[in-house]
Amino acid sequence: MNANLYALVESHVPDGPEQPCLLVPGGPVVHYDELLDESARIANALVAAGCERGDRVAVQTDKHWQVLALYLGCLRAGLVYLPLNVGYQRAELAYFFDDAKPRVVVCRPETLGTVATLASDATVLTLDANGGEIGDRARGQPASFRTVNSQPDDLAAILYTSGTTGRSKGAMLTHRNLASNATALVEAWGFTCGDVLLHALPVYHVHGLFVAVHCALLSGARMLWMPRFDAREVVEALPAATVMMGVPTFYARLLAEPSFTGDACRGIRLFVSGSAPLLPETFEAFRIRSGQAILERYGMTETGMIASNPLDGERAAGTVGLPLPGISVRVVDDAGTPCAPGTIGGIEVRGPNVFAGYWRMPEKTREEFTADGWFRTGDMGEWVSDGAGKGYLRLVGRSKDMIISGGLNVYPKEIEERIDALPGVAESAVIGVADPDFGEAVTAVVVARPGHAIEERTIIDALNDEIARFKVPKRVHIVAELPRNAMGKVQKNLLRERYSA
Ligand code: MLC
Ligand code: AMP
Secondary structure (H helix, E strand, O other), X not given: XXXXXXXXXXXXXXXXXXXXXXXXXXXXXXXXXXXXXXXXXXXXXXXXXXXXXXXXXXXXXXXXXXXXXXXXXXXXXXXXXXXOOOOOOHHHHHHHHHHHOOOEEEEOHHXXXXXXXXXXXXXXXXXXXXXXXXXXXXXXXXXXXXXXXXXXXXXXXXXXXXXXXXXXXXXXXXXXXXXXXXXXXXXXXOOOOOOEEEEOOOOOOHHHHHHHHHHHHOOOOEEEEOOOOOHHHHHHHHHHOOEEEEOHHHHHHHHOOOOOXXXXXXXXXXXXXXXXXXXXXXXXXXXXXXXXXXXXEEEXXXXXXXXXOOOOXXXXXXXXXXXXXXXXXXXXXXXXXXOOOOOOEEEEEEOOOOOOOEOXXXXXHHHHEOOOOOEXXXXXXXXXXXXXXXXXXXXXXXXOOOEEEOOEEEOHHHHHXXXXXXXXXXXXXXXXXXXXXXXXXXXXXXXXXXXXXXXXXXXXXXXXXXXXXXXOOOEEEEEOOOOEOOOOOEOHHHHHHHHHO
């Protein structure tokens, strides 16, 4: 049997392949057969451009429907899909291209010049609403392509995740990882070909690309393909949908939108939240407003989805439910001994969903696995010992110094290094401060060099030019010194307390 994920997708195409797949508001309806034909043409075009099995195809584009054909085309041709957040700027892109050495880079027309300079060894092609250069090349190609016969452990994608050291790591995901997780989710969340998924997530992260898209494709469902999350537009589109997936910020913004009512949710059977903690207050306010209990689930780039509240049965606020079928989760103390329910420990995961390692970082990969093969997530949690959701997993924090803003991870180290390199800065500490919209807001606390005056605006402007906007601190506090403990370590907990107030 061919383990290529595309073969699995193909086997689930609904009867009568002219079924709609993507409904683009104000744009075209893309049917399953059009999507698959375009993926074949793109696969042919990539091979014609010199791509060979295992080559990386890096993609930084807006959310045009053709990007989904590009993703499927890469799978078909045995290429490794490498999606990049559109917010990434020069320095970030230079690192990814240098590390992953893509054969082809697909980008927005407006960044063609920059990308072509940064990825000088790659073929660089644009993708836009009309298809762009990749679309032009595909146009001359046949609409059939013999899908490469893949092994379960062959790479399907690399997704970069930031690291505690400030250096991003490429998580290598195999066809088995993606296929097993997608199959588990379709089952767990009861997806059918009657579903219409409101898709407003970006398609360069696990949540929008794998969780959402795979659930739809593996059940022959339709997607309302929204270019981005806009609360008002989402409220208008909701009545036509049966399922919506989002990060907690989506739900907070829907609650802040006056036109959002229970009536708008009349067709919805399931709201899913993940990527960041859903506050119990948001869960409750949403339940009152919409009549729907949001289903919260837990996952990460390296593992796909790990645990989920149930479709049928109690959805307990503040928990992420039970491990998905086929996935083992344990909560362990520092010695690696499993914790009793109600005792907090590190969360470890094992199963067909767990990634193959970090791209060209064998040492880093080894560090993240235990001797008996469990992946250390870096999240802290406990098994709920009684009351609502007894036996469910509850996340209580992270052992890694990481901020999640609007569902996007930011590693303080990377930002601190950039701030420290600015003129007049002696040192800095970057923390996450509770924020009603983003969950946590990136916040910097900065000490100037003696004799130098620095300003919040100067630092923000400098960073805006260098890194993706979501990583740039929303606030910068200039202080005389940073609080330190006896070991000389900056006491970020004190800073968090001070600036949350
Ligand atoms: C955008 N900005 C953000 C931001 N997104 N700042 C902090 N955090 C974010 N997440 C910047 C913008 O560039 C802009 O900067 C300013 O903040 C205000 O922008 P906005 O218009 O309010 O933002 P918007 O474009 O609406 O985006 C917010 C968002 C988006 C929440 C809709 O970030 C989003 O779609 N997030 C989902 C991310 C996601 O898919 N995560 C899943 C990862 S996978 P300026 O300076 O230009 O004004 C994963 C695994 C798992 O975690 O379990 O799922
Ligand atoms: P990423 O590396 O972008 O895939 O982000 C993964 C991280 O997001 C996890 O390690 C968790 O810390 C966090 N995360 C995902 N889902 C949830 C959730 N439901 N609640 C709290 N944190 C979550």
